[in-house]
Amino acid sequence: MVFEYAPAPESRSVVDIAPSYGLFIDGEFADAADGKVFKSISPATEEVLAEVAQAGEADVERAVKAARKAFDKWSALPGAERAKYLFRIARIIQERSRELAVLETLDNGKPIKETRDADLPLVAAHFFYYAGWADKLDHAGYGANPRPLGVAGQVIPWNFPLLMLAWKIAPALATGNTVVLKPAETTPLSALFFADICRQAGLPKGVVNILPGYGDAGAALVAHPDVNKVAFTGSTAVGKEIARTVAGTRKKLTLELGGKGANIVFDDAPIDQAVEGIVNGIFFNQGQVCCAGSRLLVQESIQDELLDSLKRRLSTLRLGDPLDKNTDIGAINSAEQLARITALAEQGEAEGAERWSPACELPSSGYWFAPTLFTNVTQAHTIARDEIFGPVLSVLTFRTPDEAVAKANNTQYGLSAGIWSDKGSRILAVAGKLRAGVVWSNTFNKFDPTSPFGGYKESGYGREGGRHGLEAYLDV
Amino acid sequence: MSDRLSVFKTYKLYVGGKFPRSESGRVYEVTDSKNNWLANAPRSSRKDARDAVVAARKAFGGWSGATAYNRGQILYRVAEMLEGRREQFVREVAEAEGLSKSKAAAQVDAAVDRWVWYAGWTDKIAQLAGGANPVAGPYFNLSTPEPTGVVAVLAPQESSFLGLVSVVAPAIATGNTTVVVASERHPLPALSLGEVLATSDLPGGVVNILSGSAREIAPTLAAHQDVNAIDLAGADEELAKELEIAAADNLKRVLRPQPTDWTDPQGTDRLTAFLETKTVWHTTGSLGASGSAY
Numbered sequence: 001m002v003f004e005y006a007p008a009p010e011s012r013s014v015v016d017i018a019p020s021y022g023l024f025i026d027g028e029f030a031d032a033a034d035g036k037v038f039k040s041i042s043p044a045t046e047e048v049l050a051e052v053a054q055a056g057e058a059d060v061e062r063a064v065k066a067a068r069k070a071f072d073k074w075s076a077l078p079g080a081e082r083a084k085y086l087f088r089i090a091r092i093i094q095e096r097s098r099e100l101a102v103l104e105t106l107d108n109g110k111p112i113k114e115t116r117d118a119d120l121p122l123v124a125a126h127f128f129y130y131a132g133w134a135d136k137l138d139h140a141g142y143g144a145n146p147r148p149l150g151v152a153g154q155v156i157p158w159n160f161p162l163l164m165l166a167w168k169i170a171p172a173l174a175t176g177n178t179v180v181l182k183p184a185e186t187t188p189l190s191a192l193f194f195a196d197i198c199r200q201a202g203l204p205k206g207v208v209n210i211l212p213g214y215g216d217a218g219a220a221l222v223a224h225p226d227v228n229k230v231a232f233t234g235s236t237a238v239g240k241e242i243a244r245t246v247a248g249t250r251k252k253l254t255l256e257l258g259g260k261g262a263n264i265v266f267d268d269a270p271i272d273q274a275v276e277g278i279v280n281g282i283f284f285n286q287g288q289v290c291c292a293g294s295r296l297l298v299q300e301s302i303q304d305e306l307l308d309s310l311k312r313r314l315s316t317l318r319l320g321d322p323l324d325k326n327t328d329i330g331a332i333n334s335a336e337q338l339a340r341i342t343a344l345a346e347q348g349e350a351e352g353a354e355r356w357s358p359a360c361e362l363p364s365s366g367y368w369f370a371p372t373l374f375t376n377v378t379q380a381h382t383i384a385r386d387e388i389f390g391p392v393l394s395v396l397t398f399r400t401p402d403e404a405v406a407k408a409n410n411t412q413y414g415l416s417a418g419i420w421s422d423k424g425s426r427i428l429a430v431a432g433k434l435r436a437g438v439v440w441s442n443t444f445n446k447f448d449p450t451s452p453f454g455g456y457k458e459s460g461y462g463r464e465g466g467r468h469g470l471e472a473y474l475d476v
Numbered sequence: 477m478s479d480r481l482s483v484f485k486t487y488k489l490y491v492g493g494k495f496p497r498s499e500s501g502r503v504y505e506v507t508d509s510k511n512n513w514l515a516n517a518p519r520s521s522r523k524d525a526r527d528a529v530v531a532a533r534k535a536f537g538g539w540s541g542a543t544a545y546n547r548g549q550i551l552y553r554v555a556e557m558l559e560g561r562r563e564q565f566v567r568e569v570a571e572a573e574g575l576s577k578s579k580a581a582a583q584v585d586a587a588v589d590r591w592v593w594y595a596g597w598t599d600k601i602a603q604l605a606g607g608a609n610p611v612a613g614p615y616f617n618l619s620t621p622e623p624t625g626v627v628a629v630l631a632p633q634e635s636s637f638l639g640l641v642s643v644v645a646p647a648i649a650t651g652n653t654t655v656v657v658a659s660e661r662h663p664l665p666a667l668s669l670g671e672v673l674a675t676s677d678l679p680g681g682v683v684n685i686l687s688g689s690a691r692e693i694a695p696t697l698a699a700h701q702d703v704n705a706i707d708l709a710g711a712d713e714e715l716a717k718e719l720e721i722a723a724a725d726n727l728k729r730v731l732r733p734q735p736t737d738w739t740d741p742q743g744t745d746r747l748t749a750f751l752e753t754k755t756v757w758h759t760t761g762s763l764g765a766s767g768s769a770y
Contacts, residue, residue, distance in 0.1 A: 125612065141604065143743075236727070243724035248717030255727065412726070431756045441758040448611035452619050456752050457704070458727045463753050466609055466619065476745070 005318065008325040010112045015103045017189065020051040023059055023212065024195035026066035027205030033058035038214075040188055043109035044322050044331040044366040052188050055213035060180070060220040063209040067151040067178040068226055070206030075148045075176035079135030086131030086174060088201040093124040096197065100190060104162055105322045107189045109331030109367070110285050112323050118284075122447055123166040126465075129449035130170035133470060137175065140467055142476040148176035149252055149475055150228030153221040157234045158184035158333050159288040159389075165191055167464045168231050169208060170449075175473040177229065180209045182221055186334045188212035219245070227251060229473060233290075236387075236413070236458050254462030254472040256290065256454055258387040259415030262408035263293030263444065264430065266401075267302045269420035273442065275309045278393070281418055281444040283317065283371055286332055287391040290459075291416035293444055295384060297404050300397045307375065307395065314371050315358040329391065332367040341369050341390030348374050348383035353394070379410055387413070401426060405433045414456030418444045437463070487517050487663070489524060489687065490670025492531030493680015499523045504688070506664055509574025517663045520688035522696040525655065528684035529700055532626045532653040535681030540623045540651035544599035551595035551649060554676040558588050561672060565637060565665060572636045572662035586739055587641040593742065594645040601650060601747050609755065616758045621751040623651035624729055625704030628697035630690055630719075632709050632738065636662035639738045640669065643709050646746035648682055655684045655703070657694060659710065663687035691715060698722035705729035705750050709736070 020037070022029035036054040041047060055063075074082070093100065100123075101115040108115075138144050152172045156164035161183055172179045183191035191210045198208050211217055215238075222230050222242050232242050233256040246253050263281050265274045281293025298306050322330035332338040349355050353374040362368040369390055377384050377394040384394050398404040408417055417436040419427050431439045437455045440446060447453065452463035462472050487506075488495040500521035506514045518524075539547070558565065562584055570580035605621040627647045632639030636659045647654050658666030670685045686693060690710060698706055698719035706728050708716045716733050723730050731749045 240724045240727060243727060244721045247720035247724065248713070250732075257727070427758070431754075434754075437752065437754060439754065439756045441756065443615065443757055443759050446611070446613070446615060446757055448609065448613070448617070451609040451611050451617050451757075452753050452755050454753065456624070456754075460727060461729055467607075468619065468753055 005326050009321065010102055010105075010323045010325060012102060012106070012323065015099045015106070017050050017103070017106075021189070021192045021212070022053045023055050023063070024192065024208070024210040025059065025063045026209065027199070029195070032056055033062070038185060040107055040186065042106050042366075043186075043333050044363070046365050049106060050189060052192070052212045055182065055211035055217040057220045059211055060217060060224060063180045063211055064151055064153070064221070064224050064226050066206035067180050067209055070204055071150055071178045074178055074204060074207050077176070079137060082174065082176065083131045083134035085201055085203055086127050086134060086170065089197055089203070090124050090127035090131060092197045092200050093120070093127060097121075097124065100162060100193060102323070103193060104190050105330070107187050108158065108161060109322055109333055111327040111330040112325055113327065114285060119160060119163050122449070123162050126166040126170045126449040130174040133171075134174040137470070137474070140470050142471065142474055146474040146476055149473060150177060151226060152177045152179045152229040152231060152473065153224060153227040154179055154181040154231045155218040155221065155234065156181065156183055158187040159285060159290075161187040162190040162194065164233050165194060167233075171464070171469045172473050173207065175470060177473050178207045180211060180221060180227070182211045182213055182218045185212070185214045222246065230254075231472065232256070236460075239460055252472065254464070255460035256462070256464060257458065257460035259290045259292070259413045259455065259459050260295060260385065260387055260411045261291055261293045261416035261418065261436070262295045262297050263418035264297045264404045264408060264420065265299060265302070265306060266419075266421035266423070266426065267299040268422045270422065271302070271306060271309055274306065274420040275313050277418060277420060277442070277444040278310060279313055279317070282393045283329060283391050284445050286329060286369070288333060288337070288389050289445065291438060291445065293416070293418050294388060294393060296393055296395045297398050297407055298395060299404075300399050303397055311356065311358070311373070314373065317358065317371055319360055319368065319370065320363060329371060332369050332390065335367055337389065338367040338369060341388055341392065344383060344386060344388045344390075345372055345392055348377075348381065348392075348394070351381050351383070353377045353381055353383060379407060385411065401430055405430060409435045412458040415459035416440070485515065487515050487667045487687070489518050489520060490667065490673065490683070490685040491524070491528045492534070492684065493674060495670065495674075498688070499527065506662075508571045514571055515664060517667065517687045520686040520693050522693060524686055525693045525696045526700070528655040528686060529626060529697070529702055531681040531684050532655050533702055535653045535679055536625060538679055539648070539653055539682045542651070544602065547649065547651065548595045548598035550677045551591055551598065551645065554672060554678065555588050555591035555595065557672045557676045558591065562588070564668065568665045568668055569637045572664055573634070583635070583638045587638045590638070590641050590742070591645055594649040597744070597747060598649045601744065601751075604744065605748055605751060606753065614760045614762060616760050617755065619753050619755045621650070621748070622754050624750045624752050625652060626702060627652045627654050627750050628694070628700070628703050628706040629654050629656045630694055630706070630708055630710035631656055631658050631666060632736075633659045633661065635738045637665040637669070639709070640666050642738050642742060643707055643746065644683060646742070647707065647750050650747055650751055652705070652750050653682045655697060656686065657690050657697070657710065658685055658687045660688070660690055694719055695722060698728070699725060701726050703728060705731070707731040707749070708733045
């Protein structure tokens, strides 16, 4: 007998979204200088959540000035005092985590299960982790008394709005920098709620400034002559543009860009666990993850068995209301992103790969894409090379470990990879040969503030997380 | 005075462990500080630069795969070989930079010591730059530094030998392979270094040395899709900016030029500049059998 799932919606009442929000500059919410606004909508329902001030060049100017003014005092604070502010922020995030999780799900479209169990705990953990570093920088391995850089201009994407904010702001503040952060235009709300958390924590004015806006505001921030440090997470194309912009300046730059992660399954892998890892690797956050395991490399001898299990498992995934606690697959973040995923999947078919999706009913409003599997994929196919940033898995095969490594490395990217095998020596040998910044063995998509994350090759430079993450914000 | 004519040396490039002339067939006059002719140095072309990248890429697997201990032995061997040819380098550095014999000797000695310093780093940097990460979950999680790949190195212009060694040794100590553009005005000590490297157990292609115009060769290296990083030490401000822009095309790691006194002791910056950090996660089981372990 099969039991039907009863709806299990999370209550929206824990979050109070105001009809409009301003920019957060020098501790105050303010309108954009030119009065421009934009709307943030819920991708699951297309409902307008709030109207948000849209930063322009003049606002970037004001925010950088505020951050510069705040820098002297903030950087001169004893590390132990800075630490206490960060600990306060971490605690308030924990206290308000349900509210923030619901807000993030509404604004981003990802399942509440993920915001509640992955995003928010990690956000708090990042502030706790870097809070502890603030008064221990002399012991970080960069010599005695390492200095902050100054004003950090930070531009973050829409796939993990609050988590990416935490990755950027926590180490910046711990090391004594002040920040101007531009969240993505489709997901500005949790950053604005974070502004309120800064207020509750009593953080000095100007230390954190938030500028919701579009790419033009990000470009102006990156190019601003009084910004000392640029941190960007997003597409490789934009990352290259930023690298050109800061060329010839003294600005320190870290880039965390795209990926096309290979998830390699050997014939001795525990199949059920590998299937769970594959699902987690490509369908977590609808595949809108730079380190997603979007290329499945399966040893030829177990291809049929693995694909049968995988298809069976995909048929049990639940797609729908992101606020339902039983939902596995939520909405795609925007109409634009949905169009891109749709186009690339169609190209996959046109180039001769075989497309499969489980029976799956898509809601009538909002942006949705069914979990999708492509077989008969070759390395020449677009879907095996380009980052799709959606719930689309391309399956390739290999016969020997050497071939697996060669295929895994055959990409411009080098962010993540997965290895599934019961044989320790093989895992270590393959992990050693992979040109990727993060290698997950017999697991996938695990994150932790103590663990450095970042790419090889065109996946960008610098590491976030751990002791390594401090370097990006210190003059070393 | 003896009536014996001395034997001049034809200076050649050092690429893939061999000593080719420039593909272009061109040379340029190298003079000392008083404008006296010293030698004709090869004027490398863009094709030479591309050939050198191919050689460096070919050498990368073996060199990066060698044990750190082995790399340390070889770097120390370079110091040994240099020590034996100390007089030659003192003469070449003195002529190139217009230094007194004693000042040139100090430069060469410092360069030998620098090889020794970096030889000692090969098997220590991983412990310094990597380590275990105490993640909140049942995982074994380890970060390890790895070489970034093929590094293009524009050697400092003024410090023809100590400066050169100070930028090349750290790049290869960590397992990278290099294409080095020697000081344009003072290329002879660099070209002679190739002869030392060739007899130091260093695999061919790990260090490739080109002489000629940085302005002519460097843009090819900065834009090359198979070069992973570029050290702009020897570029002036204008060239450095241009090369940094070109390097963005495949997101090369860029080490910007900075004022440096090459006689100062070096830190680890130039080791870590060309390293990637790889973090490997593995699940850990839980035995959970009983509470009493001891």
